[in-house]
Amino acid sequence: YLVGVGRADCTGPVAQVPLMGYANPDQVGRGLLSRLYSRAFIVADPEDSKRVVFVSADIGMVSQRVRLEVLKQLQSKYGELYRQDNVILSGTHTHSGPGGYFQYTLFWITSKGLVRPALNSIVNGIVKSIEIAHNNMKRGRLFINRGTVENSQINRSPFAYLENPESERRRYSSNTDKEMLVLKMVDEDGHELGLISWFAVHPVSMNNSNHLVNSDNVGYASYLFEQEKNKGMLPGEGSFVAAFASSNLGDVSPNTRGPFCVNTGESCDNPQSSCPVGGAAMCMAKGPGSDMFESTRIIGQNIFLKAKELYEKASQEVTGPLSTAHQWVNMSDVSVELNATHTVKTCKPALGHSFAAGTIDGVGAFNFTQGSVEGDPFWDQIRDQLLGKPSNETKACHHPKPILFSTGEMTWPHPWHPDIVDVQIAAIGSLAILAVPGEFTTMSGRRLREAVKSEFDSHGTPGMNVVIAGLCNVYTHYITTYEEYQVQRYEAASTIYGPHTLSAYIQLYRGLAKAIALNGTQDLPRGPEPPLFNVTNVTLLPSLSAERAPAGKSFGDVLQEVRAEYREREVAEVTFVGANPRNSAENATVHNFLMVERYSNISSSWRAVLNDASWDTSFYWSKGSRGQSNVTVQWHIPAGTELGTYRLRYFGHYKKKVFLFHTITVPFEGSSSAFQIT
Numbered sequence: 001y002l003v004g005v006g007r008a009d010c011t012g013p014v015a016q017v018p019l020m021g022y023a024n025p026d027q028v029g030r031g032l033l034s035r036l037y038s039r040a041f042i043v044a045d046p047e048d049s050k051r052v053v054f055v056s057a058d059i060g061m062v063s064q065r066v067r068l069e070v071l072k073q074l075q076s077k078y079g080e081l082y083r084q085d086n087v088i089l090s091g092t093h094t095h096s097g098p099g100g101y102f103q104y105t106l107f108w109i110t111s112k113g114l115v116r117p118a119l120n121s122i123v124n125g126i127v128k129s130i131e132i133a134h135n136n137m138k139r140g141r142l143f144i145n146r147g148t149v150e151n152s153q154i155n156r157s158p159f160a161y162l163e164n165p166e167s168e169r170r171r172y173s174s175n176t177d178k179e180m181l182v183l184k185m186v187d188e189d190g191h192e193l194g195l196i197s198w199f200a201v202h203p204v205s206m207n208n209s210n211h212l213v214n215s216d217n218v219g220y221a222s223y224l225f226e227q228e229k230n231k232g233m234l235p236g237e238g239s240f241v242a243a244f245a246s247s248n249l250g251d252v253s254p255n256t257r258g259p260f261c262v263n264t265g266e267s268c269d270n271p272q273s274s275c276p277v278g279g280a281a282m283c284m285a286k287g288p289g290s291d292m293f294e295s296t297r298i299i300g301q302n303i304f305l306k307a308k309e310l311y312e313k314a315s316q317e318v319t320g321p322l323s324t325a326h327q328w329v330n331m332s333d334v335s336v337e338l339n340a341t342h343t344v345k346t347c348k349p350a351l352g353h354s355f356a357a358g359t360i361d362g363v364g365a366f367n368f369t370q371g372s373v374e375g376d377p378f379w380d381q382i383r384d385q386l387l388g389k390p391s392n393e394t395k396a397c398h399h400p401k402p403i404l405f406s407t408g409e410m411t412w413p414h415p416w417h418p419d420i421v422d423v424q425i426a427a428i429g430s431l432a433i434l435a436v437p438g439e440f441t442t443m444s445g446r447r448l449r450e451a452v453k454s455e456f457d458s459h460g461t462p463g464m465n466v467v468i469a470g471l472c473n474v475y476t477h478y479i480t481t482y483e484e485y486q487v488q489r490y491e492a493a494s495t496i497y498g499p500h501t502l503s504a505y506i507q508l509y510r511g512l513a514k515a516i517a518l519n520g521t522q523d524l525p526r527g528p529e530p531p532l533f534n535v536t537n538v539t540l541l542p543s544l545s546a547e548r549a550p551a552g553k554s555f556g557d558v559l560q561e562v563r564a565e566y567r568e569r570e571v572a573e574v575t576f577v578g579a580n581p582r583n584s585a586e587n588a589t590v591h592n593f594l595m596v597e598r599y600s601n602i603s604s605s606w607r608a609v610l611n612d613a614s615w616d617t618s619f620y621w622s623k624g625s626r627g628q629s630n631v632t633v634q635w636h637i638p639a640g641t642e643l644g645t646y647r648l649r650y651f652g653h654y655k656k657k658v659f660l661f662h663t664i665t666v667p668f669e670g671s672s673s674a675f676q677i678t
Helices: 064-078 106-111 116-135 216-229 292-313 353-357 377-387 392-398 442-458 501-517 582-587
Strands: 002-009 015-020 028-032 037-044 051-057 087-091 138-148 179-187 192-198 241-245 258-261 283-286 316-318 322-330 335-339 342-345 403-405 420-428 431-435 465-469 558-560 571-578 594-600 605-611 617-623 629-636 644-657 663-671 675-677
Touching (some): 002 192, 037 241, 051 241, 064 116, 116 582, 179 292, 192 216, 192 292, 216 241, 322 501, 420 501, 431 442, 431 501, 442 501, 582 663, 594 617
Parallel strands (some): 192 241
Antiparallel strands (some): 015 028, 037 051, 138 179, 179 192, 258 283, 335 342, 420 431, 594 605, 644 675
């Protein structure tokens, strides 16, 4: 094959934008722990124009808006080379990235509308990573390996999982998928290019009290792998690209100590995830570490170490033709033949009461509980008044889900949920990547993989390695099994197209697999194109206005100085007169907020050792009154840091008033005093 890899920044605004994932309006960005990247991989047939593009981006999920804008840019750059059928865009599902990049109304509620700078950063970052990969294509080879990751996940809805038939559950040793699949890429001389790892775990080691933008546990795994392979480079630089992509993580949590009542410390591992005192709002899962930062590192390191082992030992070469199959489908109206006599249908999208309960990884508000199969007259009445009643047809279709939001019947100012959804498979030789538009639970993913594998088997392509890539192309929440759906925990309440959603997807992906196996992808109907709404900047974000430094100070001046010396494992910290970090995101395509520099006696100059992409540094912004704000830069000095003289630097932009209504953006910088590490 011809192989190309690329990485580009897609962080966007790190302040004032709500973070996407927990749907908690109070969880707004206030700084940066680690940068977000889009990682792109292109595999092409040297003989003809066939190609496959796989992108894993450090974002909550790929939205339809992001995908349509990316495809538009690719078309204007490359014509028909990169299209909806051969480009897969997957989100890692970090819950600590900026939101606001959706066109469907439901997602506006918790992300303050459509935030153009966040959307642009993601779209431009993805396109740029594909461009870098496109320009770096060289002859190469692919190898595949798989293995088991221990101590890194639990099923967060075990009572729903137990609803699946016992005969089916008996075939599996665990209620989560512990298998990791690794695709290794080298050039023809054996030089390492990169890897993609697929593993099912929620990147929610960082909980909903976090305000620093970061890529969570899987992002930390990428960071460790890339730091090891790109020796001597700053984080985020270097040619080796390591993606840790999402899979069927629907009911899988990294918070391995399980759910406990925050107030009493007792277990709340029950069907309602509820505590005797304080109800569901008190039931939270704990990670393996002493705090969320340590848990993120522990889980990330586990995943990294297994991927490294599988990568080093990967010997099964991937060969064979490239093929892609794609359809747009109206998921609110699919007829599914369950057997010769029985046909069922999917529903218009709707969310159940337990959607509002959240999960043990991030609880909801107002004390909704998981596992509600009856509505609540109080909330139903409020809903009827504010948003309108669900129709009887939708209610019956979604039974036994009590409907909280009948999103498929809500169209102001735009539809609240998508109807048109992408289904897509890319086959690279013996590897079939199923790009799914949401979060399949453990058992849903097993059923889907098995169905697709047997479809390939029965049409003359046996032995396919089938992997699920999660959160691709458009976000449609969760996909549970029919049995899990009956008990209506969070994942089932969020299965928006009704109880037969999984059966519909299995039917559709079987059709794609069959088309690939029989070489008939060109005969697949395209399906109805998704809409691109004419959304201008609709946002409740505060506007960026003129800022000022305190009397007698300038931007970048130190307010609180570092100490004269530190030891390893201590935290060096300095506070500056700061400015809104959004100014920087909106002014520079790539902006680095901080540097750790070491003084070199040999060259008598300062050398950069770390930037803001490092997991050892943190950047905090705190807004004061009257256009003033502070920035704090921290460096957690790791064990083994070279002794010597260091300093911390800060780079920002402030808004300056020039005329009555006109402001300009002015760059500035600040530096701490020098300090010793002893």
